[in-house]
Amino acid sequence: MGEPGALSPKQLEENFCKDIHPPLNLNQASIEASRCYFCYDAPCIKACPTEINIPSFIRKISTGNLKGAAIDILSENIFGGACARVCPVETLCEEGCVRNTAEDKPVAIGLLQRHATDWLFEKKIQPFERKNLKQKRIAVVGAGPAGLSCAHRLAVLGYDVIVFEAKKKLGGLNEYGLAPYKMVNDFAQKEIAFILEVGGIKVELEKEFGRDFSMAELRKEFEAVFLGVGLSGVNALKLESENMPGVLNAVDFISDLRQTKNLSAVALGKRVVVIGGGSTAIDIAVESKRLGASSVTLVYRRGFSEMKATSVEIEFAQNNGVLIETWARAKKLIGNSKGISSVEFERTQSGSSEIFTLPCDTLFKAIGQILIPEKLGDVKEFLEITNGRILVNDERRTTLKNVFAGGDCVNGGKLTVVSVQDGKVAAEAIHKELS
């Protein structure tokens, strides 16, 4: 590992604490809102996993009804503030926008969503209240977007919710998995405070499956259980010497970096290689570059169009000086007990036998996460888990009565907005079940 301190504290702050997509000011928001056509059966709504009524909230922004706009958003997606910042809108709502067809420039839906929700948070308005209190207790395991979305909807519907979270802080990947420049000023915690403000949600931190409670106990004590436990494992390259110093899991580094109070103290090598093609790979590559690595090369086994990262994310990485090498697979890790010194790659296109070597002192693995059933106590005795996913139906019901699940643990790792929808849908299904 290299030495910390390649960049000045001021530069590091600029690199990590500055919003990459600054909010719209009032004037920009008003101009942008006026671009919305208020479509009938709008494609943007269908493209949003949480089905926010986008034309409605944009119209409300344009009339100055910002409170109504924010309520439109938050009643479908309680993480509307986070999603406005982190959603790859170019593949969701903004891809659906009809303005793409005629002029190749969609309405900036994400930024407008942020404009409305920021306004509500700044005004400290709490638009939700609990009604028809039911004296029924529901357990939510995991305080990520899926779990908290479920908890909030249940609380609003009148249920008492206990949220169990293994980590020290709430938020899941919103707190531990995001690149800092995507969500600045501790927004994740502010948003969670807003979510909990509605009442009826009790939080139990640092409580783990197996160690502190079991599935059997939860079933006994609670009317229903929602599992939003995420993915605890990381895929391996399955190469020799994968444990040598300098070979790291991207998610762990991202998490540590997010929690660090002193960016100058973060140690990172000078030459970084990242293996993977999704958002995590992009994040770790850009973060490495922004921490001061002199070269960062992202290597993906297939082509650009097969990457899970969106074109906007790829461009963002390239603009940050990340080199991207496609159609190559790591074949051999080279180094010694002191650490890695290079990686040997082979081409994956048929017919090519090229072998090339990239020197590096840090190798990040960002090739996906998996569910490790063993880490979930007795869960696997009750639930069907296939291909590293908890099996659920459309209502997010598991194979066990009154046990629901959502988020990464049922889909193998998708977007925040998908997890939020899972939690919301599950909450409604629980409500239906218990009514």
Next chain:
Amino acid sequence: MADLTCKIAGVKSPNPFWLASAPPTDKAYNVIRAFKAGWGGVVWKTLGEDPPVVNVSSRYGAVEYNGQRMMGFNNIELISDRPLALNLEEIKAVKKEWPDRALIVSLMVPCNELSWKNILKKVEETNADGVELNFGCPHGMSERGMGSAVGQVPEYIEMVTRWCKTHTQMPVFVKLTPNISDIRKPARAAKAGGADAISLINTINSITRVDLDQMAPEPVVDGKGTHGGYCGPAVKPIALNMVSEISRDPATRGMAISGIGGISNWRDAAEFMALGSTSVQVCTAAMHYGFKIVDDMIEGLSHWMDEKKYRKLSDFVGAATPNTTDWQYLNLNFKTIAKIDQTKCIGCGLCYIACEDTSHQSISVKAQNRKNIFEVIEEECVGCNLCAHVCPVQDCITMIPQESKKPYLNWTEHPNNPQSKI
């Protein structure tokens, strides 16, 4: 290259674009800037008798629509608040310096012959090209028996016009107020009084918006507001109709008209001219963007005339008048049907919902590859144009006139008409 020179009521200008009597023409400084920018003429802001009027602070209200500023605009400013002698001195100097531009002086004095006689004499000494009688302002001055208070009474219009024609050799333009039910009456009165031309429209009585915090209409003057004169793009349709009413009225047909009302560009100007205006007057657009807009007005009109092979303005002035008629003479056997160009359709569905909710349910929707396809149900379409208007894509929905085997048939001949002659 088209010839844009303009001659109306004997007054010549290098182009038909004049600035209307209003704040932009209040003093020499502005007028000279306007002439330098290329405006063909100005109507100097209305002069009155001394002592000058006093204006309030906070004078304009505006209507913004979907991000477009000043779609409509109103003012509660009165006539010139500068001493009469100063205005006259400046008018004389400007006319001397800019002899090729039209310089008309707008006037508003109390409704007695002596007041008009006196001020006309003073204006004549400036060598201005003509006068425009301000019978239009709907705010402030009307409370004192001037402006629209005169313009709303045809007999007064005729009387004052006749006084002016008696006491001056200068061409007399009469500026009409639209705050009246039938614009033809004041126009006929102006003609009867001997007017050389009419200018219209003056501003429309209005309240642009209410400040919901102060609970007062805008512009708010120390907690209170009043009605003001409405102008800007929003009033253009009203002005066009009034111009056309006068130009096709047999009693006033052929009368010289200086068209006013929301003219912002060459195309607006051409429309006013097509309905019978010889020159046009502009105010709000200049107040919004500055005098430079005249560049495109001149160039745009000229290029359009070249394209249409109009060599001079008179080639198309009034050209749309014969095609402006009463509803009862429209052909009831004419049929047009909407057509949606699927290659241009972006799938916004505005045509569908407009037709479905508010018209004739003549557009169908069906989902195809996760995209909505909208199609016109031709048998149901009445050819109302609503879909074409709401469609945000240029030329995506067009109206296609249908071939008809039926002959021209208007309401006067229709069997459903109880008064039908047939």
